[in-house]
Amino acid sequence: MTDTRGPQAPDEAEAKPAAGTDQPAQPYQPPQAYAAPAGPGAPRGGAAGATTQRKPRTPVRTAPRTRKARLRVAKADPWSVMKVSFLLSIALGICTIVAAAVLWMVMDAMGVFSTVGGTISEATGSNEGNGFDLQAFMSLPRVLIFTSVIAVIDVVLATALATLGAFIYNLSAGFVGGVELTLAEDE
Secondary structure (H helix, E strand, O other), X not given: OOOOOOOOOHHHHHHOOOOOOOOOOOOOOOHHHOOOOOOOOOOOOHHHHHHOOOOOXXXXXXXXXXXXXXEEEOOXXXXXHHHHHHHHHHXXXXXXHHHHHHHHHHHXXXXXXXXXXXXXXXXXXXXXXXXXXXXXXXXXXXXXXXXXXXXXXXXXXXXXXXXXXXXXHHHHHHHHOOEEEEEEEEO
């Protein structure tokens, strides 16, 4: 075999494989590494078309799929139910006290207590001062103390009833399997 390429560098001649072997002359290069062909058989766009990348097709939009899962509440932990119900009862008690104070101030500013007190005094015929005094009985400190006592009783009862409800739910869930829920997720 004769070499028709012309003069070669010495390192190129050493790298050339022996005649009759199946080894390639150069390491494999993927097709993207080849230069774009030019000339009459070249693809349209020439070298500029080879450097641009084709954009991937966008998928066809379909209606959003809803995933659903059926779950079962098998057990309610009584300790966590007690903690949550205690905090919610305290929040409800604070709201009750604030609402009672605001309501008392609005009613006092409107003159409801003095009007109703005067009506009670006229109805009982006790204008001398020994009758029932509504304004002294319905004073703000008394109303707030009464409301606070009711709020404390509410906190204790609501916490105890919610914890007892968790125990009863656990017993009944052991027999019937619990409450089944279907949860859905929109994409």
